[in-house]
Amino acid sequence: MISAEGITKSYGNVRAVDNISFAIREGEITGLLGPNGAGKTTTLRMLTCYLKPDSGSIKVGNYNTEENPLEIKKIIGYLPESAPLYGDMLVYDYLNYIAEIRGLEDKGRIRETGKLCGINDVMHKNISELSKGYKQRVGLAHAMIHDPDILILDEPTSGLDPNQIIEIRNLIKEIGRKKTVILSTHILSEVEATCDRIIIINKGTIVADDRTEHLQKDKVNESRLSIKVSGTDHDTLRRELSSIKGITSIEEKEDHKLISLSLSYPGSMDLRPDIFKLISSRGWIMYEMKPEHISLENIFRELTAGGDNEKH
Amino acid sequence: MKNINATISIVKKELRSYFVSPIAYIVITIFLIFSGFFFFKDFFYFNQAEMRNLFQLLPIMFTFVVPAVTMRLFSEERYSGSLEILMTLPVETFNAVLGKFLAGTIFIVVMILPTIIYLFSILLVGSPDMGPIIGGYFGTVLLGGAYASIGILASSLSKNQIVAFISAWAVTFFLWLIDKIVIFLPSKLAFLQYLGSDFHFRNISKGIIDTRDIIYFLSVIAISIILTVKILDERR
Structure with missing residues (x-):
């Protein structure tokens, strides 16, 4: 579904991602795990065509990020870190705006996604008035509104309270039954609880890439x-x-x-x-x-x- | 121009953002107070049924007002991180920039619309020459568009709205000033007056529609939009 070959990205003299390659299979929940500043967000930003790799190539489905970024953006749903939404908009207006840009004609999709993400009761509230948990849900709804094949979530539970974390995790698991999900986190219990597969990234390089249970079995031989x-x-x-x-x-x-x-x-x-x-x-x-x-x-x-x- | 629907959605969203915020009304009010003062000064003091004084002042007033209108368009998105949302939606960078430019220009048109009351006022008491008035409004839209495009370019360069405002003001003020200081420069540099926004606006507001003046404003708009697209794409 997604394959990255030798991708590198630097910010000035700092190499954020250093020649990494990985493949993500269809229908798996993959966790991108690493300490803060390991290069997770940069990697996700390259997958979503927000950033261009300095070298290497990324293929999403049948498309290449360099040649067909628009096609890739159509099949990806992306929730950036901290869900930076437009605070001055009502939730419904915001989702309607995203639906319009994505060319969705069926307005019922807004309510459907709202129901799935549990935000129908705040549809007519201003985004800036929402709690962090609800903002995150609106961000998820934004990412899922067009029923994408691939869902990319950057630190989806960061800053949430324990109840909200469990709710969002359950939602991700539910979505992961049908979709390919990639999520980044530095919280270990998160990947243990949600992911089928783990890519551990550190200082811009991949240090482990395997199924969760294999990693637990093989990497610590004890x-x-x-x-x-x-x-x-x-x-x-x-x-x-x-x-x-x-x-x-x-x-x-x-x-x-x-x-x-x-x-x-x-x-x-x-x-x-x-x-x-x-x-x-x-x-x-x-x-x-x-x-x-x-x-x-x-x-x-x-x-x-x-x-x-x-x-x- | 591939995705015009996305552009229209961005225009609608930006216009809504303008009008839900009190800043829009403050900017419009300040503009109308100043323009009204300069218009009615001539109207009452000198008994002149014309709008020349208003149009004479617009280019300098716009150097303050238009950057204030456009400063948030990209700076705010960069500051809040929502640019990441916009740029990961299936929208070409050009369509996003065009949408914001059109929204800024439409806002400026809405801002000058109430000045039509001045026109009705002078029509009640006199019979003004309509050529300069129609030319003046036409030129105002072109001038507003050109300054808006410069404002958007400045906004794409900084996360800080104040920096965006000052940068846009500096560029638009320079364009307003250039034809006035050209007399202090060697005659070889006299051609610089053609860079002046006021130089071209004055021609149009006399009621003379010259393609060179129109091309000047359209060129400023095109160059600024292309540079904004380049800047946003290069940052990737």
């Missing part, structure tokens, strides 16, 4: 297990567990009643049967054994260490 046991003491349990081949680390966890430990071992092994057998053979009682979820945070930190750049 499994972690949390256990809670009674009937022994910390030192004995630790000593006994150390005898199991494969365990790389044992960390104590705070627990007032039970002995609670976090065990690490290579991701290719499954040591749960060995651990269970050992504890039951000693007559100790196991209250809990559960795999610890390795969050994207670890992967992100590993890949973008020292990468909190200045915003471009």
Whole structure:
């Protein structure tokens, strides 16, 4: 659906995006993840034809951004960062203006999109009077009004309260069932919650590009297990567990009643049967054994260490 | 000109933005107070049933008024970030610039419309020569358009509306001034008077419609619009 080949963009002496290539498939929600100033917004601006790459090429559908920007703008719906809408307009007038520019004759589309984005009750309010959450929804409606094949959202949940974040995420997931969605964020839980695929970008270059679950599995080659046991003491349990081949680390966890430990071992092994057998053979009682979820945070930190750049 | 509907939508949107803001009414009121003062000064003091004095003052008044009207057109969009919205819609840069230029020019026409009351006033008490009056209004539209295009060019250069206003004022004031200072310059530079907006406006407002004067104003408009499009495209 979208392919970028060796795109580079500089602002003066600062190289915001440095020779990156990626492909985005149809029907996927792709998250562009990176620290502030990593080059996410610049990348999205190039995809939407707002900026021209200094070198490299971008193909969206059958069109090239250099040769057919108008055709690309027709099939893309774009919500820029912070939804910079015209504050002096009423929501309905604004959406009507966008519909007119996009050549939509069916005015019912404004109400349909308004319903989908939950803004029909503020249609006759001035945009400048809306809360941040509603402005973001109006921005989403603006991006979706022409039922685009591709939806590009730059930090769609930034500045929203937790309830609004969940609502917008659910909306994006709903849209992502039928459309290709690309969203940028520096919030890790956002991509974990919404995206099928992640492109991690740091200092203008791509440091990871894979499906979310593959990244979690492959990039951190480690499994972690949390256990809670009674009937022994910390030192004995630790000593006994150390005898199991494969365990790389044992960390104590705070627990007032039970002995609670976090065990690490290579991701290719499954040591749960060995651990269970050992504890039951000693007559100790196991209250809990559960795999610890390795969050994207670890992967992100590993890949973008020292990468909190200045915003471009 | 590929997407004229988009241009019309932009014109409508900009006109609506002008008239929902109090600034439009303030600008129109100030303009009418000043133009009314200079018109009625001659009308009552000298018993002259003519509008010459009004048209004589328009070129200098417009150097202040028109940049104030156009300063927000791109500066505000750049400042608020909404330019990103506009430029990612399926609209050619030319259509966006043309839409804003037409909106600015229409606003100026709306602003001078109430001065027709002055015309009716003099028609009631005398029989003025209509040639200079029709020429004067025609020239005013051309002059307003030319200054509006310069104002839009200045607006595309800065995020700051005040900077846009001052830049546009400086250029339009220079064009107003140039034919008046040419006598201080070597005779070889006398051709510079043809760059003067007032020089061409004076000809038209005498009721003489000369294609050279029309071409001058249309050229200023075309050059400013082309430069604005180039600036916006180059910033990408």
